[in-house]
Amino acid sequence: MDLKTLNRIDKLRRLKSRGPKTPKWLKPYHLLFVAFLTVFIFGAIIKILEQNH
Template sequence: MDLKTLNRLDTLRRLKSKGPKTPKWLKPYHLILIAFLVVFIFGVFIKFLDQNQ
């Protein structure tokens, strides 16, 4: 391959890798964990309200 083609491939690779990076806490596994915690906290809150009455 000549230099022109290599440069074009390099720029294409750079453009491709410039996409928005997903934060670590937004990965699917962490989302499932967060959803479970929210449901758990909600359940505890309902129990607490039920005991007060």
């Protein structure tokens, strides 16, 4: 194998090990989004529980 193929394989391996790349616009907000989602879901659960009683 020549150097070019070895480099290509190495690059592919590195990309695979890094996992899925998050889009740039999502990075600063993903934690905020998850927090909002959990609060929203908890609110919905509480509403449903209040209606049942």
